[in-house]
Amino acid sequence: MDPMIVVDAVSRRYGDRTVVDGVSFAVPRGAITAVVGKSGSGKSTLLRMINRLVEPSAGRVLVGGRDVAEEPGPMLRRRIGYVIQGIGLFPHRTVFDNVATVPRLLGWPRQRVADRVGELLDLLGLPRSFGERYPSALSGGEQQRVGIARALAADPPVLLMDEPFGALDPLIRRKAQQDLLALRARLGTTVVIVTHDLDEALRLGDRIAVMEEGRLLQEGPPEELLRRPAHPAVAALMEGARRALRLLALVSVGDAAEPADPAAVGLAGRPRIDAEASLEEALSVLLWAGADSLAVDGPPGGPPREVTLRAILARARQE
Amino acid sequence: MGPAILRLVGWAALIAVLVAPQVLLPFIAPLAPAGAPVLYDRASLAALFAAHAAMVAGATVAAVLVAVPLAIVVTRPSGAAYQPLARLLVNLGQTVPPVAVLAITVPLVGFGVWPTCIALFAYGLLPVFEGALAGLRLVPEDVRDSAQGMGLTPGQVLVSAELPLALPQILSGIRVSAIVAMGTATIGSTVAAPGLGEVIIAGLLSDNAAFVAQGGGIVALAAVLMADALAVLERRAARP
Ligand SMILES: Nc1ncnc2c1ncn2[C@@H]1O[C@H](COP(=O)(O)OP(=O)(O)OP(=O)(O)O)[C@@H](O)[C@H]1O
Numbered sequence A: 001m002d003p004m005i006v007v008d009a010v011s012r013r014y015g016d017r018t019v020v021d022g023v024s025f026a027v028p029r030g031a032i033t034a035v036v037g038k039s040g041s042g043k044s045t046l047l048r049m050i051n052r053l054v055e056p057s058a059g060r061v062l063v064g065g066r067d068v069a070e071e072p073g074p075m076l077r078r079r080i081g082y083v084i085q086g087i088g089l090f091p092h093r094t095v096f097d098n099v100a101t102v103p104r105l106l107g108w109p110r111q112r113v114a115d116r117v118g119e120l121l122d123l124l125g126l127p128r129s130f131g132e133r134y135p136s137a138l139s140g141g142e143q144q145r146v147g148i149a150r151a152l153a154a155d156p157p158v159l160l161m162d163e164p165f166g167a168l169d170p171l172i173r174r175k176a177q178q179d180l181l182a183l184r185a186r187l188g189t190t191v192v193i194v195t196h197d198l199d200e201a202l203r204l205g206d207r208i209a210v211m212e213e214g215r216l217l218q219e220g221p222p223e224e225l226l227r228r229p230a231h232p233a234v235a236a237l238m239e240g241a242r243r244a245l246r247l248l249a250l251v252s253v254g255d256a257a258e259p260a261d262p263a264a265v266g267l268a269g270r271p272r273i274d275a276e277a278s279l280e281e282a283l284s285v286l287l288w289a290g291a292d293s294l295a296v297d298g299p300p301g302g303p304p305r306e307v308t309l310r311a312i313l314a315r316a317r318q319e
Numbered sequence B: 001m002g003p004a005i006l007r008l009v010g011w012a013a014l015i016a017v018l019v020a021p022q023v024l025l026p027f028i029a030p031l032a033p034a035g036a037p038v039l040y041d042r043a044s045l046a047a048l049f050a051a052h053a054a055m056v057a058g059a060t061v062a063a064v065l066v067a068v069p070l071a072i073v074v075t076r077p078s079g080a081a082y083q084p085l086a087r088l089l090v091n092l093g094q095t096v097p098p099v100a101v102l103a104i105t106v107p108l109v110g111f112g113v114w115p116t117c118i119a120l121f122a123y124g125l126l127p128v129f130e131g132a133l134a135g136l137r138l139v140p141e142d143v144r145d146s147a148q149g150m151g152l153t154p155g156q157v158l159v160s161a162e163l164p165l166a167l168p169q170i171l172s173g174i175r176v177s178a179i180v181a182m183g184t185a186t187i188g189s190t191v192a193a194p195g196l197g198e199v200i201i202a203g204l205l206s207d208n209a210a211f212v213a214q215g216g217g218i219v220a221l222a223a224v225l226m227a228d229a230l231a232v233l234e235r236r237a238a239r240p
């Protein structure tokens, strides 16, 4: 299938500094690509060239197969959700009016706007009564969710997020990440997310792009970056020593589970783990219990399954 | 409810004095020299007040119509280069004293309302310009950025985000400008512009403190009431 976003040899210069230098990659339809890299490596500039808030000095960007340069910037941006690092809610407008911004720009009828705003507040777990509040009356995490609702308001097929969860405490951040994955599963949105946090990138990204000093060092599935870093800086970023655990974190228990012999001794008495959990968690449970296999819960109605230490170790080993 | 009552009393007093100046008699009669009239009688106070207020309003509106667009232009990326020039012009209006402006303009436009309005306008530009500039600069970069990122055109960003957010500062500049104009308009009488300055000058020329008190009192009361009304607007604009 043709990719949703194609970044083709894109560069951006400011004066004689090249802050994005010949970057090319593609984001498949419905995929999440996480862009990681040090501060100043050009991540935001790269993201902003996708919706033309920054014009490339060279190269081109295609969204949905069309060169973004063919369309006036404002029109293009109404079809691309954008969550900026600082959220940037309109402080003088209610949550409702904030979320309704793009639908109103697009001239949706009043009732459709109202329905859509209600739907989005539900989707992001915000009470509908929040619609009447002003952003200053919300917590940082709630504001962030309103920012995401606002970016999603007109059902954009593409969502660009610039460190959207930066301001959140770890627990809420985790929840926000899960919400994003659920959202993507439901709406099929193609997402490019910039983050400083490698764990976040590994958790969310179907693909990861590593930037350094304006260059794209490597782009590919997380497992590939962990197993075959193309550049010493990528290896350093992946923190070689923890690589095996990071690999385990990418795989769900369900994917590594094997059918268990119902007659085997003590299957019922073994420690249990949910099929949705990661192998990293499974390993931790095994170590804690001093066991060498776990009974797997779910999906309901399936045959009994187990996940063994041996299977886990096999997944973490160098190829 | 203190401020509301005070406000009400203030407006009632102003209207009473304008409609029926004789209510002032018990208060200012002792100020008039023996045998001299206590109440200004060469024109009605209400008419003079109306002329005075019209000059203030006209000059202030003109200052807003020039200074706010100017502040908008110099805060656009394409107009940033003109900011020093705009500042210079606006400051010039403030540095040249209104009396000097009168001296310059009377030979050009003759006596009367026009030179006075020009002086008030020139004098009132700076507060409005600086207020608008400060307000537009205070708009958080994030808000501008996200507005643009959602697909608002530059004009839409200005109208639906920047101006509403800058409104309190803009109003505050207008308030300062209008208060200054209210007082300064009294000098218009030196070039034959009708206004409350006429009453004050008549009092000074004939050594009649009662005239000075009624002219000055009305100007002061009107300035306070206007400042209060604009401050209420400003607070309303600043909410939430
Ligand atoms: N408008 C601009 N003019 C000049 N230089 C710029 C401009 N925008 C960005 N830069 C420079 O380009 C480089 C990359 O900036 P960018 O914002 O893309 O970095 P980033 O990877 O997003 O960093 P961070 O993680 O800190 O947000 C920086 O050195 C920055 O100073």
Ligand SMILES: [Mg+2]
Pocket (backbone or CB within 6 Å): A043, A044, A045, A162
């Ligand atoms: Mg950035």
